Amino acid sequence: MKLHCLLVDDEPPALEVLESYVREVAHLELVGTCGNALEAFGVLQRQPVDLLFLDIKMPKMLGTDFLRSLRHPPQVIFTTAYREYAYEGFELDAIDYLLKPISLERFLKAVAKASPTDAVAAAPTEAPLPANPDAFLYFRIDRKMVKVVLRDILYVEGLKDYVKIHTVAGPPLVVKQIINGLEEKLSESNFLRIHRSFIVAIDKIRTYSARHIEVANQELPIGRLFRPRVEEVLG
Numbered sequence: 001m002k003l004h005c006l007l008v009d010d011e012p013p014a015l016e017v018l019e020s021y022v023r024e025v026a027h028l029e030l031v032g033t034c035g036n037a038l039e040a041f042g043v044l045q046r047q048p049v050d051l052l053f054l055d056i057k058m059p060k061m062l063g064t065d066f067l068r069s070l071r072h073p074p075q076v077i078f079t080t081a082y083r084e085y086a087y088e089g090f091e092l093d094a095i096d097y098l099l100k101p102i103s104l105e106r107f108l109k110a111v112a113k114a115s116p117t118d119a120v121a122a123a124p125t126e127a128p129l130p131a132n133p134d135a136f137l138y139f140r141i142d143r144k145m146v147k148v149v150l151r152d153i154l155y156v157e158g159l160k161d162y163v164k165i166h167t168v169a170g171p172p173l174v175v176k177q178i179i180n181g182l183e184e185k186l187s188e189s190n191f192l193r194i195h196r197s198f199i200v201a202i203d204k205i206r207t208y209s210a211r212h213i214e215v216a217n218q219e220l221p222i223g224r225l226f227r228p229r230v231e232e233v234l235g
Helices: 012-022 037-046 063-069 083-091 104-112 116-122 179-186 224-234
Strands: 003-008 028-034 051-055 075-080 096-099 136-141 144-149 153-159 162-167 173-175 191-195 198-201 205-208 212-215 218-221
Touching: 003 012, 003 037, 012 028, 012 104, 028 037, 037 063, 051 063, 063 075, 096 104, 136 173, 153 179, 153 218, 179 191, 179 198, 191 218, 191 224, 198 212, 198 218, 205 224
Parallel strands: 003 028, 003 051, 051 075, 075 096
Antiparallel strands: 136 144, 153 162, 153 198, 162 173, 191 198, 205 212, 212 218
16 A cells, blocks of 8 residues: 655755655555645645655745644654754654754654554454454464454554553454554544544444543543544544
8 A cells, every 4th residue: 555645844844855755665655745735735735645755945935834724734754953942843743853954864763663564464364344243353372362442442652663452351452563553443433533543433432522532540641643533433
């Protein structure tokens, strides 16, 4: 599965570096390059974008302000020469924050966080889920394949290269898999991504507010970029 990428930076040399890196990665497909946020907005209106490489300090509009203006933004990796924007970047649920000059090694590490292909390679026996109440997945845990019925899942917590699956019974299950890949497998079922680190079972939600969701006495944050979708689903 390819990730459609859009590069946004007002510096042509920076765009050239990112473009060369994108072309080195087989599962990345470049859909365009833009010199400012307004150009990027036009591209986003015309075609799907899965991953946005977004500079912050640009003319006309800061990258952070542009991201806030998008109702349903794609996954974002910030690229900037200014370290002081890092905290704000992660507050906006960016999956990573790259400081210029960007090395290929650091670029690949950031892209891996957005790539569903890593999860597929790590768990080749898992198939897409049918939308039915008896659906289940097998996960490799301690050299065994463990069956997990989806209706037993409370929520999923992302931990870099692992996920922690919290269920109605027993301790959490820790699985080597990125959360983006698991989200794809759960997308046809009763689950909702509320944060870059959390997916919840909709029928297990006890209460919710503008900033938090409560599941099994646990208060989980709603990420800024996921808030419109959460409001749409929960009404």
